[in-house]
Structures are given as structure tokens and as C-alpha cells.
Amino acid sequence: EAGVVQSPRYKIIEKKQPVAFWCNPISGHNTLYWYRQNLGQGPELLIRYENEEAVDDSQLPKDRFSAERLKGVDSTLKIQPAELGDSAVYLCASSLSWRGDNEQFFGPGTRLTVL
Amino acid sequence: GQNIDQPTEMTATEGAIVQINCTYQTSGFNGLFWYQQHAGEAPTFLSYNVLDGLEEKGRFSSFLSRSKGYSYLLLKELQMKDSASYLCAVRPRIDYKLSFGAGTTVTVRA
Numbered sequence: 001e002a003g004v005v006q007s008p009r010y011k012i013i014e015k016k017q018p019v020a021f022w023c024n025p026i027s028g029h030n031t032l033y034w035y036r037q038n039l040g041q042g043p044e045l046l047i048r049y050e051n052e053e054a055v056d057d058s059q060l061p062k063d064r065f066s067a068e069r070l071k072g073v074d075s076t077l078k079i080q081p082a083e084l085g086d087s088a089v090y091l092c093a094s095s096l097s098w099r100g101d102n103e104q105f106f107g108p109g110t111r112l113t114v115l
Numbered sequence: 116g117q118n119i120d121q122p123t124e125m126t127a128t129e130g131a132i133v134q135i136n137c138t139y140q141t142s143g144f145n146g147l148f149w150y151q152q153h154a155g156e157a158p159t160f161l162s163y164n165v166l167d168g169l170e171e172k173g174r175f176s177s178f179l180s181r182s183k184g185y186s187y188l189l190l191k192e193l194q195m196k197d198s199a200s201y202l203c204a205v206r207p208r209i210d211y212k213l214s215f216g217a218g219t220t221v222t223v224r225a
Contacts, residue, residue, distance in 0.1 A: 004157070042119075042202050042215025043158070056212075091157065101146060101165065104213065106157035 002026070004107035006092050012113045018080035021110045025073070025094030032069060033104065034077050035091040043091055043106075048098070049075065079112075087114045119216035121203050126222045127193055135188045135219045137203035148213065149177050149188045150202040158202055161188070190221070198223045 005024040013019050025032050030051055035043035046065070047057045051072035060067065064083070069075040079086055089109040095102045118140040127133040139147070146165040150158035162170055164179035164186060176189040190197055200218040207214060 041217050042204070043213075044215070045212060048212075101163045103148075103160045103163070106150075106159070108157045111155075 004092055004094055004105055006090075006107035006110055008110055009108060010111050010113075012115065013082055014115050015084055016081040018078065019082055019112060020076055020078045021090050021092075021112075023075045023077070023092030023107060025075070025092070026105055029094035029096055029105070030072070031095045031098050031102075032075050033093040033095075034067060034075070035093065035106075037089045037091055037109070039088075046077070050098070082112075082114045084114050087112055119203055119205055119214055121201075121216040121219045123217070124220045124222070126224060129193055129195060129223055129225050131193050133190045133193060133221060135190070135201050135203075135221070137186045137188070137216060139184050139186075139203070139205045139216075141184075141205055141207035141214070143208040144181055144205070145208055146206040147177075147179055147186050148204040148206070149175075149186075150204060150215075152200045152202060152218065154199070161201075193223045195223050195225070197221060 007022050032049040034046040037043045047060045049069045067077045089111050091109045092107045093104040095104045121137045149161040152158040162177035169178045174191045179186045200220050202218045203216040204213040
């Protein structure tokens with residue numbers, strides 16, 4: 001079974017440029033998460049989707065970040081414009097459901113460097 | 116947010132045992148997860164505890180005490196491939212939100 005797929009794996013941009021990350025979750029997983037992980041820290045949730053609906057985006061910096069999950073499958077996370085402090089690894093995860101002990105499966109992440 | 120504490124680094128010898136402690140303070144509790152993350156890779160699930168006690172899975176075991184807000188991950192018969200960061204994550208209420216600790220970097224030496 002294929003895991004969570006993310007692209008690109010690495011991205012280097014200059015500040016004020018836009019950037020987008022793509023995620024393809026495990027087939028059949030209704031719940032999709034975007035996390036940000038700074039160096040030496042644990043992942044922090046940015047947004048959660050249930051199918052195509054963003055049910056919690058309280059941690060998403062909405063002035064520059066946006067996300068979508070069309071048709072309840074693939075998702076994209078966009079930053080426009082990027083700032084130096086956005087340098088981090090952006091992880092996508094999926095699970096069958098948010099309930100109970102449903103394990104979250106993580107993708108390999110996109111490592112963003114903003115110069 | 117939630118307060119989750121775990122040591123920053125631990126070093127052990129191949130074949131030895133290491134215990135990684137995690138303490139937490141949350142508003143309610145609905146499960147604790149341990150994840151392993153090798154450098155530059157995705158976190159992978161190791162264990163889930165929701166009731167007090169020890170859960171054993173091969174060389175890895177995880178313990179939970181809800182009254183003490185305490186968990187540990189025990190790694191036995193350490194192998195070089197166990198060198199990684201180990202993340203403790205708590206689900207504070209009956210919802211989806213996982214709060215992660217900063218992770219413990221374990222280095223296994225020959």
C-alpha cells in the first residue's frame with residue numbers, strides 16, 4: 001500500500017515569493033492534516049480536513065497561508081508571500097478518521113528554505 | 116497549548132536498554148502516542164496508550180500512568196538503526212488534535 005506522498009521534497013525560495021506544497025493521502029483516508037515542524041521541535045498542526053471541508057484552521061496564519069482539498073483527496077498548501085520565519089518542514093498526514101486510536105500516517109515532508 | 120516534556124538527548128550502547136520519559140499536563144486526556152522519526156524522514160507510529168499500564172511490542176514497550184501524567188518508551192536490545200528522534204504526542208480531549216513534545220534524540224553507539 002502506498003503511503004502519503006508529498007512533493008516537492010525540498011524547496012528553496014527567496015522571501016516574498018510564493019510557494020506551494022502538494023499532498024496525496026493514503027487511499028480511503030478521510031482525514032488530512034498539514035503540520036509544520038521547526039528544527040528540533042515536534043510537528044505543530046496547521047489545518048485539518050474532513051473530506052473536502054477544513055474543519056479546523058485555527059492555527060493557520062491566514063494572512064499568508066491558504067490550503068485546499070479539492071474532491072476530498074489531494075491537498076495543496078500555499079504560502080504567499082513567504083517570510084524568512086517560514087523555513088521549516090511541512091508535513092502532511094492522513095488517517096481513516098480523527099476518532100479514537102486512529103493512527104496518523106505521515107508523509108516525508110517538504111523542507112522549505114526561505115532566503 | 117499543552118505542556119509536554121521529554122529529554123532532549125540520550126546516548127546508549129548497542130544492545131543496551133534506554134528509557135525515554137514523557138510528562139504532560141493537559142486539559143483532559145484521550146490517549147498518548149509515541150512516534151519515531153529518523154533524520155529527514157516522516158514520523159512513524161510506534162505505540163498508543165489510553166489506559167494505565169504497559170504495552171509491549173517486540174523490542175519496544177510503552178507505559179502510561181494517567182494519574183501522574185507520565186509515560187515512558189522503553190527500547191530494548193538497542194540497534195544502530197534505532198538512532199532517531201522519539202516524539203511523545205498527547206491527545207488532550209476527545210478530538211483529533213495531537214500535541215507533540217519536542218522529541219528526544221537517541222544516539223546508539225557501537
